[in-house]
Amino acid sequence: MPVTSVEKDLNTLSMTIVADFASPLQRLWDAYADPRQISKFWGPVEWPATFVRHDMATGGRSHYYMTGPNGERSDGYWEFTAVNAPHSFEVNDGFANEDGTPNDMMPSMKMKFEFEETANGSRMTNTATFGSVEQLQQLIEMGMEEGTRSAMSQIDAVLEDLATFAAGKGTELQILSDTQVRITRVIRGTAPQVWDAHNEPELMKRWLLGPDGWTMPVCEVAQEPGEQYRQEWENTKTKERFGFEGELLESAAPYRSVTTEKMIGMEGPSTQNELTFTPVDGGTLLTLVITYPDVATRDMVLATGMTDGMETSYLRLENEVLASAE
Structure with a gap:
């Protein structure tokens, strides 16, 4: 004890x-x-x-x-x-x-x-x-x-229990409640670097792409609470497009931002995304708490396997963006 x-x-x-x-x-x-x-x-x-x-x-x-x-x-x-x-x-x-x-x-x-x-x-x-x-x-x-x-x-x-929380473990998802999940990942970079990578359009277009074969032709960033943002992706082969839009609710650089998020063209309520960056051994702990309108929406989104695409993006962030900034 x-x-x-x-x-x-x-x-x-x-x-x-x-x-x-x-x-x-x-x-x-x-x-x-x-x-x-x-x-x-x-x-x-x-x-x-x-x-x-x-x-x-x-x-x-x-x-x-x-x-x-x-x-x-x-x-x-x-x-x-x-x-x-x-x-x-x-x-x-x-x-x-x-x-x-x-x-x-x-x-x-x-x-x-x-x-x-x-x-x-x-x-x-x-x-x-x-x-x-x-x-x-x-x-x-x-x-x-x-x-x-x-x-x-x-x-x-x-x-x-060092192994469970090792920096190389990758993107993790934890269900907190019927309407909330938490996604975590230790990023090899400082909190200001990781913050900039999430808020500067030219950097975002280099890594926030999910699986290979997609580009980000639209990246409009909200700088102040109350402003709107918009992100769109396009498949390089099929030219299929999709995107998200929402409002910046809170911003406290370089450690926390809160936004709403809704798929472009879809009806229904938005999610709320709380993104936090915390310095830890090995880099910066990224924590994303997503609040869904109901359990059905939560389960529908989780069934897409979104963390696999997020992990691909975070690896790209480390290897192609943050590595070049060292």
């Missing part, structure tokens, strides 16, 4: 938890930065967590929920106020509603996570600061210390 000490200080309204690990500092940091990995240990054993949003950058947000043994659900959020990779990050932490907005009826706190190298690996120090003695007491009575110990008991297995 990695937790080595827990100290409560009523004078400073804080609780400090120290945990030691046999893994290198960067490996420990990446476990917190990757939504796939932190989901495996943030919740207690009996209340596993699912992170549906995780923007690990100053100004970013996270939204997660924990599922109880009888199907109960408890949502939480983080607001990142400072990030200094791979040494520390600070968040406002609290309970959330199911849409990720703060639940102001419940207590909240500030948390600072600090990471440092040790002779045997790495250490994490988590200091939680509360707004009042009553909030501190309330969270202690709700089992915060016991829950944290239970959650941390799972992290060693995550840190040792």
Whole structure:
């Protein structure tokens, strides 16, 4: 069990938890930065967590929920106020509603996570600061210390599972709910490089092509929230064309953008695409959370095998665009 000490200080309204690990500092940091990995240990054993949003950058947000043994659900959020990779990050932490907005009826706190190298690996120090003695007491009575110990008991297995999260594994798809999926891929490049490759038309036309035999004759990019974008592809042999269009809803370079997406000429509601870039060991973790209007639409799209085409594009991005930028 990695937790080595827990100290409560009523004078400073804080609780400090120290945990030691046999893994290198960067490996420990990446476990917190990757939504796939932190989901495996943030919740207690009996209340596993699912992170549906995780923007690990100053100004970013996270939204997660924990599922109880009888199907109960408890949502939480983080607001990142400072990030200094791979040494520390600070968040406002609290309970959330199911849409990720703060639940102001419940207590909240500030948390600072600090990471440092040790002779045997790495250490994490988590200091939680509360707004009042009553909030501190309330969270202690709700089992915060016991829950944290239970959650941390799972992290060693995550840190040792290097193969599952290796950079060369390729594009992965995870179903989060009836209407949401998450697609992840570690791209060999910096976050600004990967951001530019997703936002500069001339670069996009070089790699965002799916299987061989397609070109991208139309690539209109939205620069500011509220603007529209349009992308069209053409088969070099059959001249068949298709495309997507939508609106840019949020943009925070170089780590997050949110858009709507709809196939050109098709009726019905759009999807919402949340794209996040997070620096990790080996490059930049690309995370794409897609929200579909219903389960039928989700299953119809997944049946197309879209991740195969995405993997082909990401390989082209690494080998033909980012490699030439080094």
